[in-house]
Structures are given as structure tokens and as C-alpha cells.
Amino acid sequence: MIGIFLSSASSAATAIVVAAKLALLNLLWDMKYKLNILLFIIFIVIPATTVYAQEENRRFFSSGFCTVFYYDDVDLKRVNRHLNLVFSNFYSPRNYKENPGTSIEDMISDKFDAIFNRAEEILDMYPSKIHVAINIYKKQEDMDKVYEEFFNGPNKAVSFYIYKTNTIYTIESQLNENILSHEMAHCIIDHYFVILPPRKIQEMLAVYVDVHLKD
Ligand SMILES: [Zn+2]
Helix, strand or coil: CHHHHHHHHHHHHHHHHHHHHHHHHHHHHHHHHHHHHHHHHHHHHHHHHHHHHHHHHEEEEECCCEEEEEECCCCHHHHHHHCCCCCCCCCCHHHHHHCCCCCHHHHHHHHHHHHHHHHHHHHCCCCCCCCEEEEEECCHHHHHHHHHHHHCCCCCCCEEEECCCCEEEEECCCCCHHHHHHHHHHHHHHHHCCCCCCHHHHHHHHHHHHHCCCC
16 A cells, blocks of 8 residues: 555656646747747738838839839829820820819829820830839938939939839929930830940930920
8 A cells, every 4th residue: 555655656746747847848838939929920920011011002003104103102193283294185184174083093194104105206216015114202212212222322313214123213292294204215215225325325315305395
């Protein structure tokens, strides 16, 4: 009986030790688990939601020649007001007034395409399958950051075109038909020539487009 008692006592003690070890392991596991969850939240979930939140605020729409990207703080009505298309018989503001169902995106799309058409016409260059991305930023600083990443230097322009990304970068407050036609001209020139003319010649051609836009 004693033996049995002892053995059962020792087995009880062993059981307690095992239980204590298991509890400790569980606790450690639990801590590690909690720590892992915490680290997961800090490094994976939070940045992902930030990116997701940013991406959620990023919007776009497409026209025949352009896909326009912008964050929802950009005032599209202001962008539309700044695009004055007296040169184009393709676009008539009166038609839009008669049709209140036309969205602001549609109005801007039509204007952008009209400017693109006109730039091609002035250059007499019609590269096939041409399509350009246009990023509209709210603030100059936001656009400057992109420029600095690409060129490792400070930006001095209110807009620019990068061939590598086939994108026009511009800001809400500065965008107008002349600036846009100039940058679109850079896109058209870069896609037209097999061997690109020197930078200065490209610039002369682009300036020619914005100067003669309303001829
Ligand atoms: Zn230029």
C-alpha cells in the first residue's frame, strides 16, 4: 500500500511537475504566440492597411489616349475648369450643359483626348497604339518626391513626362491645356522616333506644340 501510495505520490508529484512544465511551456508558447501576433500586426497588418488605405484612395479613369490616376483629394472640377479648349470643335461646353448626366471624368477624358489629337496633328506624328498615363497630384511636394526618386535631384518643373513609365506627372493647381499638350508632345515624340532626336530638339518640338495649340 505504502509502495503504491509512494509510487502514486511520486507519480502525482511527477504529474504536477509535468503539469507545471506544460503550463510554463504553454505560457511561453502563449507569450511567443502573442509576441508573434504583435509583431505580425506591427510589421505586416499595419503597413498593409496603410498601403491598402492609400490604394483605396487612389482612383483612375481612362479615355481613348489616357489613363488618369489621382488620389481622392484632387479636385477634378478644378482640373476641368483649367482646361480651356477654344481650339477644338470636337469639344463644346454647351453640349455638356445640355446633358447633365455627363460625369466630370467623361468631360476631362474628352478634353484630354482632344488635346492629344491636336498635339499629334501639330507634330504630324501619329504613332500607333499610343496610350499615356497621367498622374495628377494635389501638392507640388507629392510630385517632387517622384521626380527626386527618378533623377536624384530637386524638381523645378510644374509637370514632366518620363518615357520609362510612359507617364505625365502633374499637379492639380498648375494643369492647363498648354502644359498638358507640351507633355503629351513629349510622349508622342518619344514613341514616334526609332532613334530619338537630341534632348534640345525634343524640347523645341514640344514647345512648338504648346505655342501653336490654339492656332
Ligand atoms: Zn518639355
